Amino acid sequence: MMYLQRIGRPLFPELRREMDRLFESFLGPEAAAPFGGLRPFPAVNLWEDSERVFAEAEVPGLRMEDLEISIQGNELAIKGRRPPMEGDKYVYHRRERGTGEFARFLTLPLDVDADRVEATLKDGVLTIVMPKAETARVRKIAVKSA
Amino acid sequence: MSDTALEKRVMTTDQPERTRSGRTYIPAVDIVEKDDELLLMADVPGAKAEGIDIQYERGELTLTARVDSRQPEQTNWLACEYGVGDFVRTFQVGEGVDAARIEAEVSNGVLTLHLPKAEAAKTRKIAVKTT
Numbered sequence: 001m002m003y004l005q006r007i008g009r010p011l012f013p014e015l016r017r018e019m020d021r022l023f024e025s026f027l028g029p030e031a032a033a034p035f036g037g038l039r040p041f042p043a044v045n046l047w048e049d050s051e052r053v054f055a056e057a058e059v060p061g062l063r064m065e066d067l068e069i070s071i072q073g074n075e076l077a078i079k080g081r082r083p084p085m086e087g088d089k090y091v092y093h094r095r096e097r098g099t100g101e102f103a104r105f106l107t108l109p110l111d112v113d114a115d116r117v118e119a120t121l122k123d124g125v126l127t128i129v130m131p132k133a134e135t136a137r138v139r140k141i142a143v144k145s146a
Numbered sequence: 147m148s149d150t151a152l153e154k155r156v157m158t159t160d161q162p163e164r165t166r167s168g169r170t171y172i173p174a175v176d177i178v179e180k181d182d183e184l185l186l187m188a189d190v191p192g193a194k195a196e197g198i199d200i201q202y203e204r205g206e207l208t209l210t211a212r213v214d215s216r217q218p219e220q221t222n223w224l225a226c227e228y229g230v231g232d233f234v235r236t237f238q239v240g241e242g243v244d245a246a247r248i249e250a251e252v253s254n255g256v257l258t259l260h261l262p263k264a265e266a267a268k269t270r271k272i273a274v275k276t277t
Binding site: 045046048049061062063092093094095121 | 174175176177178179180181184185187189190191192193194216217218221222223224225226227228254255256
């Protein structure tokens with residue numbers, strides 16, 4: 001399962017969330033289920049400060065060894081696998097949590113220094129900190145008075 | 147579905163007022179039945195053990211997982227695909243569950259509840275004798 005998504009600045013993030021909630025409210029939470037659901041998995045939040053770009057994804061149940069994160073140029077790839085439940089002596093009554101392989105490719109809006117990227121995983125939340133490349137940083141230009 | 151299975155209660159607007167502000171989200175869950183227990187697994191990314199509250203009252207099991215904002219106050223968003231907030235979900239627990247022995251653990255953002263079956267609800271193997 002592959003998703004190719006172009007990241008832009010969301011024009012109406014609030015509206016988008018409202019729409020998501022609306023869909024969830026009449027289709028049930030299953031509609032928002034990952035892996036084969038309507039949405040790409042994992043959902044990613046992306047923000048920046050003056051020196052870094054941050055990517056965050058919710059990947060509950062995964063350990064770092066289940067994840068593969070790579071950066072090529074300005075494309076960030078998050079791949080992984082959530083294994084199905086072990087054993088066979090059980091019956092599912094409800095199954096909303098996806099399992100299996102996933103891959104997400106995100107085009108970053110600017111270049112990052114791939115050698116200094118750091119990823120941490122805590123309580124099922126993956127955070128990737130990417131320092132901006134020298135060329136991508138905003139420089140303040142001092143204006144001299146003539 | 148057997149009478150031991152949990153059923154999601156329809157979320158209505160007459161829920162009690164929350165003391166914490168912010169949005170709440172419905173966690174995705176798996177409910178699995180084993181020989182001697184039901185397992186409920188809920189995705190609660192960002193929640194820590196101390197922020198999880200499990201209440202059982204009059205046959206209703208309510209999970210609340212507190213998730214604090216991880217965002218700086220002024221965020222320069224490039225893309226926002228999900229919101230962060232507490233997870234809340236209520237289930238109805240049938241007679242078949244021994245509520246006094248419910249146990250819970252959280253690991254890597256997944257909350258697992260063990261709901262042991264009451265003695266009466268366990269499947270018994272009846273030995274058939276030949277005469």
